[in-house]
Amino acid sequence: EAGVAQSPRYKIIEKRQSVAFWCNPISGHATLYWYQQILGQGPKLLIQFQNNGVVDDSQLPKDRFSAERLKGVDSTLKIQPAKLEDSAVYLCASSPRQGLYNEQFFGPGTRLTVL
Amino acid sequence: DAKTTQPNSMESNEEEPVHLPCNHSTISGTDYIHWYRQLPSQGPEYVIHGLTSNVNNRMASLAIAEDRKSSTLILHRATLRDAAVYYCILRALNTGGFKTIFGAGTRLFVKA
Numbered sequence: 001e002a003g004v005a006q007s008p009r010y011k012i013i014e015k016r017q018s019v020a021f022w023c024n025p026i027s028g029h030a031t032l033y034w035y036q037q038i039l040g041q042g043p044k045l046l047i048q049f050q051n052n053g054v055v056d057d058s059q060l061p062k063d064r065f066s067a068e069r070l071k072g073v074d075s076t077l078k079i080q081p082a083k084l085e086d087s088a089v090y091l092c093a094s095s096p097r098q099g100l101y102n103e104q105f106f107g108p109g110t111r112l113t114v115l
Numbered sequence: 116d117a118k119t120t121q122p123n124s125m126e127s128n129e130e131e132p133v134h135l136p137c138n139h140s141t142i143s144g145t146d147y148i149h150w151y152r153q154l155p156s157q158g159p160e161y162v163i164h165g166l167t168s169n170v171n172n173r174m175a176s177l178a179i180a181e182d183r184k185s186s187t188l189i190l191h192r193a194t195l196r197d198a199a200v201y202y203c204i205l206r207a208l209n210t211g212g213f214k215t216i217f218g219a220g221t222r223l224f225v226k227a
Binding site: 104 | 151207
């Protein structure tokens with residue numbers, strides 16, 4: 001079974017530029033998550049999708065971050081414009097369904113450096 | 116939101132058991148306790164989860180205190196490949212939906 005795929009793996013941009021990350025979850029997984037992990041910290045949930053609907057985006061900085069999951073499969077996370085403090089690893093995860101007991105499967109992440 | 120507290124780091128010898136503690140004194144009755152681990156340059160990997168009873172799987176055991184305010188992840192025989200950051204997480208349901216709250220984790224060092 002293929003895991004969660006993310007691209008690109010690395011990205012370097014200058015502040016005020018835009019950037020987009022792509023995630024392909026495990027086939028059949030209805031729930032998709034985007035996390036931000038700053039160096040030395042645990043991942044912070046940015047947004048959770050159930051199929052193509054947003055379940056929780058309470059910690060997404062909506063003035064600059066946006067995410068979509070068209071057709072309930074792939075997802076993109078965009079930052080526009082980027083700030084220095086956005087430097088982090090962006091992790092995508094998926095699980096078969098919502099539920100407090102469901103395991104989340106994580107991708108390898110995209111490491112973003114903002115100069 | 117309920118939070119977890121873990122030691123910053125722990126050290127173990129190879130082939131010995133490791134007990135990784137986690138405090139979650141504000142846990143609610145329906146919150147699940149999950150453990151994930153993260154190897155260098157990889158995404159987190161699921162280890163185990165539980166609600167009230169102790170749990171065992173092929174990777175580890177989870178011991179949950181009777182009052183659920185703390186839990187312990189037990190690696191029965193540490194190997195060098197177990198060196199990672201271990202996260203104790205509460206998964207909770209509140210008005211905003213399902214919450215997954217990671218703490219800073221415990222970095223486990225395993226000595227040969």
